[in-house]
Amino acid sequence: MTSGVDKWFKIAVNIKYLDISTVLQIGQSFRWVYNGETNEYISSINLDHDKTFDIVKLKQDDKFMYYTSVNNNNNKQLLHTWVRSYFLLDIDRKQLFEHWKIKDPKHFSNLSHIEPLCSSCCILQQDPWETLLSFICSSNNNISRITKMCHTLTELAGDEIPNCDQLSPLYTFPNSGQIIKVLTESILRENGFGYRAKYIIETAKKIVDLKLKDGMMELSDSQYLKWKISGSPYLEAREFALAFSGVGPKVADCFLLMGMGYHDVVPVDVHVNRIAQRDYKITSGSSNNKKTQIAKLKLEYTKYPTTRRKINFDLDLIRLFFRDLWGAYSGWAQAIFFAKEVGSTSGIVDGSVSKRKLLIKTEDDNSAVTKRIKVK
DNA sequence: TGTAGACCTGCAAGG
């Protein structure tokens, strides 16, 4: 076990540029536990998408992000690589903003208004398998329950990680094999998963079957997903993702954006839909132009039967509108508008003893980002 | 082929 003194490594990141208290709680990742006394975030992390997990801690001040691993020798190089990759630090957010200012001046030109939201402009590059399951849990659901469900999944089917020096034990995120071995739909239902219980079991089964069929049983689920999908055009990747139970267009796009690195994907949910209609005047009516566009998509999607069955063409046009407007990192731009629109709430803190609420103001009053801390 | 309802659960918001 550790001596009680963590050896922290650090990386220069201005908090105005990237604020982990926003990014980790905005509803992208659901398994970071915040410790209000130490101001640290902790989670079990699959550092290289392999089969071993580390306990990772993160914290931040104005100029630096600090990171450490509680077990596995605190491998600096591995951690460093993971942090850069998880937060996608090599992507130049300032350059993205410059691009968006040119492409969408109406909504990005007033940078003083937008600037407070820069800190939330970060799409995390998460573990593919965990991302897929997390977002299956997310459908028609709220962040605090999604968070709870993700933790429950680890407790029910993951492995307890020894010596992690925490008040409550931490577990690995279960792989597909563990899920089908240990869990059933009724167990998940008893544990509050509701109708998503079935989707989780079916999805885990499908991954096991696919790996078997492809002769790739030695790969972890995430390695398999990357092997299967990486490099594919978006439409093919989405077709593959949509074939899973409980995965519709929104969940598939979240998975591809946050788990598979498809940065130009804008997941269209009720909020993005509302933004499109209200701020961009995307009509829900049926103009000739729109009918033409849909007819074109229908033709194109005949090659993709699952997509054809599950897609909503009106919403898909909104995705395409934003992709064409914002470009290669349109998914990141969407994160800014999403944060502005709904703010965020987060889940468990210190073993669910208390709860933290973080709110980003949404009024059109050019106000700065405000945060509210609420402790039960 | 397209479109209403149903669907688990927990929580805020308003009365």
Add this chain to the structure above:
DNA sequence: ATGAGCAGGTCTACA
């Protein structure tokens, strides 16, 4: 104290 309504949707059963 109580309970309708909703939450970053998806699935199924019908016309």
